[in-house]
Amino acid sequence: MSTRELIVLGTAGAVPTRRRNHNGYLLRWDGRGVLFDPGEGTQRQMAHAGASATELHWLCVTHFHGDHSLGVPGIVQRLGRDGVPHDVHAVFPAEGIEYWERLKFATSYYGSPSLVEHPMSGAGETLQGNGFSLTALPLSHSIPTYGYRLAEPDGRTFLPEKLREHGISGAAVRELSGPLLEECSAPRPGQKVAFVMDTRLCDNVFELAADVDMLIIESTFLDSETEQAHERGHLTARQAGEVARACGVRTLVLTHFSERYTAADDRTFLEQADFPGAVLAHDLDRVPLPARRAL
Secondary structure (H helix, E strand, O other), rough: OOOEEEEEEEEEEOOOOOOOOOOOEEEEEEEEEEOOOOOOOOOHHHHHHHHOOEEEEEEEOOOHHHHHOOOHHHHHHHHHOOOOOOEOOOOOOOOHHHHHHHHHHOOOOOOOOOOEEEEOOOOOEEEEEEOOOOEEEEEOOOOOOEEEEEEEEEEEEEHHHHHHHHHOOOOHHHOOOHHHHHHEEEEEOOOEEEEEEEOOOHHHHHHHHHOOOOOEOOOEEOHHHHHHHHOOOOEHHHHHHHHHHOOOOEEEEOOEEEOOOOOHHHHHHEEEEEOOEEOOOOOOOOEEEEOOOOO
């Protein structure tokens, strides 16, 4: 059975705390691992979560602030040390390629991982993965930053009663086409996930989040710091909730919390987001993608 889930490796903002590691988010998608924003300590968090370097196929960095990228050297070195045999696609802002090169070769290490690099620039672009597309769009932060949208192509679901009505079974089902295929199946929307970090509200936040099954989004500040959030290029919990409601999001995952907040503030983040079923992420949480949308 295929597995689609988010493993939260870290949830802190710029400064990690005793209960929150630097950023790190592993999306498991049918045997393909997409690692977003590996901050410091990501390797160890993966070990705690029971995840390994061999399951990584994509490494996506939104921008080159330390809390989103200081784990890159360890991940790259681990790919080589563990002899990961497949290509790993690395996606990052082209404007920060000098930082990427420094991080990639931060120290001497054993092994030679196969990295396929995709520097994003301008309006971003869409890359093709195995069973999904990955779109990068620029956001509004203090340095060049990109958000990501992973989307499965739309498909069709076969209708058992219609198949029985026409006496179709076994291998013949896969050969259906034309009007008969239309009659014996129904549209099946592809699942979608958006990853939005370190940004003010902007058009691309809404474009990335439109109709996604899961939105993983920064929620750095509460209302009392709204002005500071805008000045620093961040979102508040309330703004994250507004995006989710406007975009028809199904599961909202709030993360990337300033170190000024404690466990006593957790409820306030959820209250200000005001989104039914919102998940306030904690390190090592596992959040499954919701079941497919009803036909």
